[in-house]
Amino acid sequence: MKPEQHLSVCVLLIISVTWTANGGNILVWYTEGSHWINMKPVLETLVGRGHQVKVLIPSTSMFMNSSEPSRFGYEPFNVSVSLEAIEALMEEFLHFSVYEMDHMSYLQIYIRFIDLMKVNMQNSLKMLDGVLKSETIMKKLKEGKYDLLLADPVYPGSDLLAEILGIPLVYSLRFSIAHNWERYCGQLPAPPSFVPGAMSKLTDKMDFSERVWNFLYYALQDTVQHHIFWKGLDKYYSEVKGTPTSACETMGRADIWLMRTYWDFDFPRPFLPNFKFVGGIHCRPAKPLPEDMEEFVQSSGDAGIVVFTLGSFIKNITTEKGNMVASALAQIPQKVLWRYSGEKPATLGSNTRIYNWIPQNDLLGHPKTRAFITHGGTNGIYEAIYHGVPMVGIPLFGDQPENMVHMKTKGAALSVDLNFMKTEDLRDALRDVINEKSYKENAMWLSSIFHDRPMSPRDEAVFWIEFTMRNKGAKHLRVQAHELTWYQYHSLDVLAFLLAIALFLILLFIKTCSFCFRRCCGRKGKTKRKGGVND
Amino acid sequence: MKPEQHLSVCVLLIISVTWTANGGNILVWYTEGSHWINMKPVLETLVGRGHQVKVLIPSTSMFMNSSEPSRFGYEPFNVSVSLEAIEALMEEFLHFSVYEMDHMSYLQIYIRFIDLMKVNMQNSLKMLDGVLKSETIMKKLKEGKYDLLLADPVYPGSDLLAEILGIPLVYSLRFSIAHNWERYCGQLPAPPSFVPGAMSKLTDKMDFSERVWNFLYYALQDTVQHHIFWKGLDKYYSEVKGTPTSACETMGRADIWLMRTYWDFDFPRPFLPNFKFVGGIHCRPAKPLPEDMEEFVQSSGDAGIVVFTLGSFIKNITTEKGNMVASALAQIPQKVLWRYSGEKPATLGSNTRIYNWIPQNDLLGHPKTRAFITHGGTNGIYEAIYHGVPMVGIPLFGDQPENMVHMKTKGAALSVDLNFMKTEDLRDALRDVINEKSYKENAMWLSSIFHDRPMSPRDEAVFWIEFTMRNKGAKHLRVQAHELTWYQYHSLDVLAFLLAIALFLILLFIKTCSFCFRRCCGRKGKTKRKGGVND
Structure with missing residues (x-):
């Protein structure tokens, strides 16, 4: 326990x-x-x-x-x-985030983002x-x-x-x-x-x-x-x-x-x-897998398995991307369980099985799991942290790219870009995350922070x-x-007040000095003149 | 439990x-x-x-x-x-804090305080x-x-x-x-x-x-x-x-x-x-009192008891103060247990017993306790909070006056000043704290915050x-x-940089405008002159 x-x-x-x-x-x-x-x-x-x-x-x-x-x-x-209108907006937002954004300038992104947010x-x-x-x-x-x-x-x-x-x-x-x-x-x-x-x-x-x-x-x-x-x-x-x-x-x-x-x-x-x-x-210990899934997982031997899902919003990607991803997966020794509802990619390796739904948390908690390919949603990342599984991120939209930055910074993940990646990028990232010890060690350290509170x-x-x-x-x-108001919070009114007092004192000092100086010099001058007269 | x-x-x-x-x-x-x-x-x-x-x-x-x-x-x-030198400094500091400070100007206090702190x-x-x-x-x-x-x-x-x-x-x-x-x-x-x-x-x-x-x-x-x-x-x-x-x-x-x-x-x-x-x-539940003390506490009936100590540093006060305090205590219906090592005050009432040492926490946790007279040390205050006992503070030095400000602000205490108080001040403060319901209620609320975490x-x-x-x-x-350095922490370098850029842009804008204006007006002037000549 x-x-x-x-x-x-x-x-x-x-x-x-x-x-x-x-x-x-x-x-x-x-x-x-x-x-x-x-x-x-x-x-x-x-x-x-x-x-x-x-x-x-x-x-x-x-x-x-x-x-x-x-x-x-x-x-x-x-x-x-209508539900249709809401769904259409969601689709539009996803399409913009996943596919359009990479071909737009910052200004265009902002204008489009603001438009979508206004409708939302x-x-x-x-x-x-x-x-x-x-x-x-x-x-x-x-x-x-x-x-x-x-x-x-x-x-x-x-x-x-x-x-x-x-x-x-x-x-x-x-x-x-x-x-x-x-x-x-x-x-x-x-x-x-x-x-x-x-x-x-x-x-x-x-x-x-x-x-x-x-x-x-x-x-x-x-x-x-x-x-x-x-x-x-x-x-x-x-x-x-x-x-x-x-x-x-x-x-x-x-x-x-x-x-x-x-x-x-x-x-x-x-x-x-x-x-x-x-x-x-939402994290919880893993439950046993369905029988056939457990059998497939066990068939991975020492190489272990890779769990792959792009979250609850994205179920499919384009055929081209699907083929590229599948061919990368085919090149690793691990068995892969991929949650994917699209057409079966032609390049699908014998090590990869496609599922409409997978028990993500139970798979991540399985001792044979070596890596998690994720879109970088917080829920999935937290399940990976909970079970100490290193990650390869394919972030799509929203906070996902940033979430993956967190995991990369903490040394528990690598990231690839869905729009620009090649087969070898995904394959190499997976190999690195699985074979370089530091990723697993860092994932275990994050897991230890999670549990040890x-x-x-x-x-x-x-x-x-x-x-x-x-x-x-x-x-x-x-x-x-x-x-407090914002200027009170930052003590700006206090600073202005103290500055005013300081300025007043400086002014007073200068005036006093110049007054004394004039009086003094004036007297001296007078004395001199007097002296002069006396002379 | x-x-x-x-x-x-x-x-x-x-x-x-x-x-x-x-x-x-x-x-x-x-x-x-x-x-x-x-x-x-x-x-x-x-x-x-x-x-x-x-x-x-x-x-x-x-x-x-x-x-x-x-x-x-x-x-x-x-x-x-030597231990003597350390104790002498402590004595000096206490005397300064408890007796001297009230008769000194802010500047004198500061100079004396800094001197003592330097030796410390x-x-x-x-x-x-x-x-x-x-x-x-x-x-x-x-x-x-x-x-x-x-x-x-x-x-x-x-x-x-x-x-x-x-x-x-x-x-x-x-x-x-x-x-x-x-x-x-x-x-x-x-x-x-x-x-x-x-x-x-x-x-x-x-x-x-x-x-x-x-x-x-x-x-x-x-x-x-x-x-x-x-x-x-x-x-x-x-x-x-x-x-x-x-x-x-x-x-x-x-x-x-x-x-x-x-x-x-x-x-x-x-x-x-x-x-x-x-x-x-350091707080803990109360343990049973020594038999004779329990007997004295029980003899208080419904009126209950008041616990009184000025902490581990101050064991005695002047005879005059002792008499004044004792006479205030004599005027309340509660029984009082007072930790005091000085000479027995002449005005000591029959309701007050003096002890060289008292089990403070066990007394504060006793159901008969109605109030706690304290110097306002954090340890004692926390024991009172733990057991939900309202307080009368006689703060002496260090953080004690401030601690009592906290308790007063939260409605669980009143404070009197050892140097300026009269018998009736202490008596009235005690009566208020014991008889006005709000003090007990607020002390219980603080106690509930303490426990409910x-x-x-x-x-x-x-x-x-x-x-x-x-x-x-x-x-x-x-x-x-x-x-980060202090100016980095407050983003002052960033602000200076952005301000410099803004100034540069403004200057560039002004220069460009004035250049265009001159070019434009110059040409116009020339045209006019030309026209004039042509005319």
């Missing part, structure tokens, strides 16, 4: 002592894709601990499925956008309408007497709902671009000299030019966020509340920010008492969710910075 | 799994007074967990006693200052000589093959020893003045706008004038520290190492900073991954000490800020 498993049992035991038989009543904000995959195990744990959990689910959800059997309930609501924002607000502007839903939520709202803020508005319902709010967040939300709304300090902006692809070790770029990156992203996110949201919040409202300040009401990273994956940086780092919240991430998340319910908030962890 | 007790058992169980039968070999830096009182229970726990613990003890120690039976060993060393620094360096410049001791320490040095940095030099021995270093620190060490050596961010400088007696809620004062306080203390502490220490370190050495950078090598506060006592503020807040590290402070401290030994350091928790 690993230390964190021991602790899990203990912590559950302890917290059980403080919780009465009928647990809390938790409302969960809607989310999507890997965010939802990440949220589900926490909800399962909360239900297992006697809490009632109800999840808001929009009619346009791609990943949440209210008909799937689960131990928590759903609260469905209608959205005025409009859709998000229409989803929000479905909750806040539906009398039926709001009545139900008010009557639901919830003790807490748990939200991944990637879809905005949860903070406004928490305020309207008058209940505490716990966030579960991977990151916002350039840590904009954490910095401005959560008051998280992030000096640009050693905290790389999220999505900048920089590390914490920056030379002068990188520090300049990081500084500009923060400024640029803050401007973009202001225009495509905050302006619209401020207007929306103000409309709903009927009074001028800052969405960022409302977001700052959150009692706890559960950040889905830890120092195995992230670079160390300053944080606040109400920020808890629970990276790998006082409490498992899921237990820590559950602890703080329950703490917030028990105490109806966590105000004692909230810094006073929330009450 | 309280939650943190459950957790203690569990955590011990878990960590046992990861530790082999023969534990680590821990060297402990010498310390004094309440710092030593605080350190001892941690050492006892470490010994109990199978580690070997050896404590460096100077021949001038006032509080550490190597002949006292204990489960850890001592490594004595000689110091060229000289003594500290002579103690350090006793270790670093003693071949016998250094040989013993090198041969001791220690896995870790645990140090309260209040006596300087532990970091240099850790560097020489090439072993990891864990600090246990209450605070440094204006957080100077934490900020400059540990890279802890502390914006003066909402983080009050330690010993400034400010809270985190500051108006403009307080923010100005806090800003100046940081600047002033940094200057003082530079002159009385860092300058001498840099010289000493450079001498020992034979190369120019920054003592602050050496201090920054510490792997973990165990900070002896938590958000029950302290105001929330930013921190770093290698700063762990373990306030109340994922892990008890002592277990957390032990976890990180053992983690550092297991992993020969904790470099993954160390921010890159350590590698």
Whole structure:
């Protein structure tokens, strides 16, 4: 039994002592894709601990499925956008990120990105309408007497709902671009000299030019966020509340920010008492594989296996890429298990098997696993860290390229570019990661950091969710910075005041000196003249 | 069984799994007074967990006693200052702090304080000589093959020893003045706008004038520290190492900073991954009282008792003060247990008993305890927080006035001034704290914050000490800020660079405009003139 498993049992035991038989009543904000995959195990744990959990689910959800059997309930609501429109936008975004971006200039990328984000924002607000502007839903939520709202803020508005319902709010967040939300709304300090902006692809070790770029990156992203996110949201919040409202300040009401990273994956940086780092919240030990899969894995002998998936969004790649990838895989001695729904590549080697779905975590935890080919999503990377498996990244979009930068910097991965790679690039990267000892050693070191902490991430998340319910908030962890303006925060008013005093004193000194000098010289002059007269 | 007790058992169980039968070999830096009182229970726990613990003890120690039976060993060393000289300095400092200071101007206080600190620094360096410049001791320490040095940095030099021995270093620190060490050596961010400088007696809620004062306080203390502490220490370190050495950078090598506060006592503020807040590290449940004391306590009936001590340094006060205090105590319905070694005051009421020593923690944990009269030392305050007892502070020196500001701000205490108080001040403060419900409620809320955390402070401290030994350091928790200069940290070089570029562009723009304008107007003028000529 690993230390964190021991602790899990203990912590559950302890917290059980403080919780009465009928647990809390938790409302969960809607989310999507890997965010939802990440949220589900926490909800399962909360239900297992006697809490009632109800999840808001929009009619346009791609990943949440209210008909799937689960131990928590759903609260469905209608959205005025069609599921097709949402899916089309997602497809468009993926196509732009994976294929178009490499052939565009920075300016073109930015203009296209902002356009897509604007449409996404409009859709998000229409989803929000479905909750806040539906009398039926709001009545139900008010009557639901919830003790807490748990939200991944990637879809905005949860903070406004928490305020309207008058209940505490716990966030579960991977990151916002350039840590904009954490910095401005959560008051998280992030000096640009050693905290790389999220999505900048920089590390914490920056030379002068990188520090300049990081500084500009923060400024640029803050401007973009202001225009495509905050302006619209401020207007929306103000409309709903009927009074001028800052969405960022409302977001700052959150009692706890559960950040889905830890120092195995992230670079160390300053944080606040109400920020808890629970990276790998969804990780769990491997379960046995299906019989036929186990047989295939065992047939790999000492060479072992490679696990390959490009995540929940990308199921297929072009035929050309598929052939290239397959031919690279055919050249390694390992057996490969590839999650792929496209046409079977002509170059597929006998060592490679294609699956519509694979039990990724169970495969990564298998002793025969030598490497993981991944798109670089945080969930997959964390499972690899958990089990100590080195990685080859084929990052596609979003935070994936940056995630792979983290893993490369920590010496546990190599990366190849889907658009520019050749067969030998993938093959060589795989060979290096499998044969050079340092990758496995570093992956094991990250795994050791993951496991060797006082409490498992899921237990820590559950602890703080329950703490917030028990105490109806966590105000004692909230810094006073929330009450300051930006110039007060940076002591600019104090500096201006002290500078004014210093200038005044200098001026006074000069005036006094010149007055004395004039008096003195004047007298001397007079004396001299007097003397002269006397002479 | 309280939650943190459950957790203690569990955590011990878990960590046992990861530790082999023969534990680590821990060297402990010498310390004094309440710092030593605080350190001892941690050492006892470490010994109990199978580690070997050896404590460096100077021949001038006032509080550490190597002949006292204990489960850890001592490594004595000689110091060229006499115990009498050290005690005399302590007496002088106490007299200055408790009696002289109130009759002095700010400037006089500062000059006197700096003088005393200079002598203290000289003594500290002579103690350090006793270790670093003693071949016998250094040989013993090198041969001791220690896995870790645990140090309260209040006596300087532990970091240099850790560097020489090439072993990891864990600090246990209450605070440094204006957080100077934490900020400059540990890279802890502390914006003066909402983080009050330690010993400034400010809270985190500051108006403009307080923010100005806090800003100046940081600047002033940094200057003082530079002159009385860092300058001498840099010289000493450079001498020992034979190369120019920054003592602050050496201090920054510490792997973990165990900070002896938590958000029950302290105001929330930013921190770093290698700063762990373990306030109340020494606290433990109350044990039964001696029989006669229990009898006296029970005789208090519903009124309950008041526990009164002025800490380990001050045992007596003047006869006049003693009489005044005793007469205040005589006027309350509670029974009072007073730790006092002075002459029995004439005004002593029948409700008050004087003791040479009292089991403070066991009394504070007694259900009959209604209030605690304290000098405001952190150890005592934490015991009161642990047991949820409201306080009346008579702060004397050091951090005591500031500690009481914390407790007053959190609504769990009142304070009186030993030098200016009258009988009725103490009596009224006691009555208020006992009779107004809010004090008890707030003390219970602080107690609940103390207990309701994922892990008890002592277990957390032990976890990180053992983690550092297991992993020969904790470099993954160390921010890159350590590698930056102060102007790089604040991005001043980046700002200067961007400003220079902006100025250059503006200048270029102006030059280009004026050039075009001249060309344009010149041509126009010429045309006009031409026209004129043609006309």
